[in-house]
Amino acid sequence: MPHSNLGLGLGLRNCHFNHILSAWPAVDWFEAISENFMDSGGWPRHVIRQVAEHYPLALHGVSLSIGSTEPLNFDYLKKLKNLATEVQAAWISDHLCWTGVQGINSHDLLPLPLTEQSLKHVAGRVAQVQDFLGRELVLENPSTYITFTQSTLSEPDFLRELCKQTGCQLLLDVNNVYVSAFNSGTDAIDYIEQFPCEYVIQMHLAGHQHCGTHIIDTHDRTVRTAVWELFRLAWLRTGGVASLLEWDGNIPPFEQCHAEILKAKDYMLGEFDPANVAISSETEKETISNPVGFLVPGVMDRTQAEGA
Amino acid sequence: MSEDTISLDAIQVWLQNALISPGSTSCQEIEKHLRPSAQLKAAQRLGIYQRSYYLRLLQCMREQFPALCHALGDQLFTDFAREYLQAYPSESYTLYELGRRFPQYLEQTRPDKDGLQQARESWVDFMIDLARFERQLFVLFDAPGHEGKLLADRTVPDHVLQLQPCFALADYRFPVASYYQQVRKGNNPAFPPEGHSMVAMARKNYLTRILLLTPTQHAFLTLLQQGHEIAYALELMALQLTLTVEYVYESWTAPDGIRKRWIDAGVFIHKGICGPESIV
Numbered sequence: 001m002p003h004s005n006l007g008l009g010l011g012l013r014n015c016h017f018n019h020i021l022s023a024w025p026a027v028d029w030f031e032a033i034s035e036n037f038m039d040s041g042g043w044p045r046h047v048i049r050q051v052a053e054h055y056p057l058a059l060h061g062v063s064l065s066i067g068s069t070e071p072l073n074f075d076y077l078k079k080l081k082n083l084a085t086e087v088q089a090a091w092i093s094d095h096l097c098w099t100g101v102q103g104i105n106s107h108d109l110l111p112l113p114l115t116e117q118s119l120k121h122v123a124g125r126v127a128q129v130q131d132f133l134g135r136e137l138v139l140e141n142p143s144t145y146i147t148f149t150q151s152t153l154s155e156p157d158f159l160r161e162l163c164k165q166t167g168c169q170l171l172l173d174v175n176n177v178y179v180s181a182f183n184s185g186t187d188a189i190d191y192i193e194q195f196p197c198e199y200v201i202q203m204h205l206a207g208h209q210h211c212g213t214h215i216i217d218t219h220d221r222t223v224r225t226a227v228w229e230l231f232r233l234a235w236l237r238t239g240g241v242a243s244l245l246e247w248d249g250n251i252p253p254f255e256q257c258h259a260e261i262l263k264a265k266d267y268m269l270g271e272f273d274p275a276n277v278a279i280s281s282e283t284e285k286e287t288i289s290n291p292v293g294f295l296v297p298g299v300m301d302r303t304q305a306e307g308a
Numbered sequence: 309m310s311e312d313t314i315s316l317d318a319i320q321v322w323l324q325n326a327l328i329s330p331g332s333t334s335c336q337e338i339e340k341h342l343r344p345s346a347q348l349k350a351a352q353r354l355g356i357y358q359r360s361y362y363l364r365l366l367q368c369m370r371e372q373f374p375a376l377c378h379a380l381g382d383q384l385f386t387d388f389a390r391e392y393l394q395a396y397p398s399e400s401y402t403l404y405e406l407g408r409r410f411p412q413y414l415e416q417t418r419p420d421k422d423g424l425q426q427a428r429e430s431w432v433d434f435m436i437d438l439a440r441f442e443r444q445l446f447v448l449f450d451a452p453g454h455e456g457k458l459l460a461d462r463t464v465p466d467h468v469l470q471l472q473p474c475f476a477l478a479d480y481r482f483p484v485a486s487y488y489q490q491v492r493k494g495n496n497p498a499f500p501p502e503g504h505s506m507v508a509m510a511r512k513n514y515l516t517r518i519l520l521l522t523p524t525q526h527a528f529l530t531l532l533q534q535g536h537e538i539a540y541a542l543e544l545m546a547l548q549l550t551l552t553v554e555y556v557y558e559s560w561t562a563p564d565g566i567r568k569r570w571i572d573a574g575v576f577i578h579k580g581i582c583g584p585e586s587i588v
C-alpha cells in the first residue's frame with residue numbers, strides 16, 4: 001500500500017505538550033513513541049488524542065523487539081493496535097533490533113548478528129506482527145556500536161531481503177547510517193547506495209555526539225552538516241519521503257526544533273557531493289545514547305497540595 | 309559451541325548478561341562474538357552499551373523519584389537505584405514500570421533490617437515512605453481517570469456520592485507530601501522530623517490533588533473505599549469518637565466542611581451518572 005509523503009515532522013515530546021495544545025503550530029505531522037501512550041489513561045493519552053485530531057500522526061515503537069528470540073508479546077501488540085486505531089496512525093514503525101530476552105527489557109535497541117538464521121527468524125516474526133496488526137510494519141535501521149563476528153550479510157542486504165519476503169517497509173534513519181558507519185568503519189555513502197530505497201516511506205534525522213573513537217546517537221543537538229548531506233543523497237534515492245527530526249535530550253523550545261527540521265528543504269535540491277560527508281575531527285566526552293525517546297512525564301508539574 | 313553454530317538465542321542471552329553484569333563475560337569471549345573497530349577493541353565497543361544501559365535507566369529512575377533523589381543526594385540515590393536495577397531488571401515493555409518495585413526493594417534491603425524494630429534508623433523509614441509516595445503519584449498521573457465525565461457537585465446527595473476511580477489513600481511515618489512540595493518548589497527542605505501523615509490523592513483535570521487528612525478523615529475515606537455508604541461511615545465515626553451522629557453530620561456538611569472541600573477537589577463522582585462533559 002503506498003503511503004503519502006506527510007512532509008516534515010517532529011517527534012512528539014512531553015516538554016512540548018503545552019505549547020502544541022495552545023499554539024497548534026503549523027507543523028506537517030508528528031511521530032509519537034508508542035510505549036509512552038499505549039497504557040496511558042491520563043494526561044499523555046489526552047494529549048495524543050488531541051494531537052491526532054489536528055495532525056497526521058505515526059506511531060514509533062521501541063519495545064516490539066522484533067529480533068528477540070523471546071516469544072512475541074501479544075498483550076503489547078494488542079495495546080499497540082488499539083492505540084493505532086484510536087489515533088488513526090498513518091503507520092507503525094519500530095527498529096531492526098531486539099530489546100531483551102528471558103523476560104527482561106534492556107530498554108536499549110540492541111543489534112542482531114546479520115545472518116541467514118537471523119533473517120529467517122525476523123521474517124517469521126514480521127509476518128506474525130503484520131498479520132496481527134492487519135497492516136505492514138515499518139522497520140528502522142538502528143544506530144550500532146558493535147559488529148558481530150558471525151554476521152555474513154550487510155544491513156542493506158538484510159533489510160532488502162526482509163522487505164521482499166514480508167512486504168514490510170522501511171524507515172531510513174540517516175543519522176543512524178552515519179553513526180553506525182563511523183562506528184564500524186564502513187562507508188555511509190555506500191550504505192545509502194546499497195540501501196533498498198524503494199521500500200523507504202520515512203526518514204529520520206537527529207543530532208549525535210562525536211567522541212573521537214566512536215559516535216554516540218544522542219539526539220540532543222542539531223543535525224550535523226555531514227548528516228544533512230547524506231540526507232540529500234537519501235532524498236534523491238528515495239524520491240523524497242516523509243522526514244522527521246528526533247530530539248530527545250536538552251530539548252529546546254518547540255519552534256527551535258521546528259526550524260531545525262525545516263532545514264531539510266535546503267537539502268532536497270542540488271547536487272550531492274561525497275566530499276561534503278566528511279568525518280569531523282571534534283571529540284567530546286561520551287554521554288548516554290538516546291534512542292528511546294526519554295520519558296519525562298512531568299509528574300511533579302501535575303500535582304497540587306491542599307491543606308488539611 | 310563453535311562460533312559458526314552459536315544460536316541467536318545464545319548470543320542474545322550472552323549480550324544481555326554482559327550488559328546487566330559486565331563481569332559475567334571475558335575479553336576472550338567478547339572477541340569471539342564481536343569485532344574490533346579501527347579505533348576500539350571489541351570489549352571497548354561492548355563497553356558503550358554496558359555504560360549506557362545503566363546510565364539510561366538511572367536517569368529514568370531519577371525522573372520517577374525526584375524528591376527521593378533530592379533527599380538522598382545524587383550519589384547515594386544512584387548507588388541504591390543501581391543495586392535495585394541489578395536485582396530487579398526491567399520486565400516490562402514500558403519504562404513506566406521501572407520504579408514499581410523500588411519502595412519494596414528499599415524496605416527489603418534496609419541496612420538495619422535485622423535489628424530490633426526500636427533500633428531502626430528513622431531516615432530509612434523516611435526514604436521508603438518518600439519512595440512509596442512518589443510511586444503512588446506516578447501511578448495516579450497516568451491511571452485511567454474520570455476526565456471527560458461528570459464529577460459530583462455540591463448538590464449531589466450523600467447516598468449517590470462515590471469515590472472517583474483515580475483516587476488513593478495512604479499513610480506515612482513522615483510528612484512526605486510537604487517535603488515533596490518543598491522540592492517541587494525548588495527549595496532545599498531539611499530532613500523532616502518524624503510525624504504520622506495521612507493523605508488522599510485524587511486526579512481532576514489531569515492534576516493530582518494531594519489532600520492532607522486527619523486520622524478520622526482517613527478512617528472515614530477508608531470505609532468509603534471499602535464500599536460503605538457515607539451515612540454508615542458517619543455513624544461509625546460518631547461511635548468511635550463517642551460523639552452524636554448529628555454532630556458528626558453537621559461537621560461533615562458545614563459550609564466550609566470537608567464535604568464541600570473534597571467535592572471541589574474532585575474526590576467524588578455521582579454514582580451511576582457519567583455525563584459527557586466534566587464539571588471543572
Ligand SMILES: [Fe+2]
Nearest residue numbers: 140173204246
Ligand atoms: Fe531514529
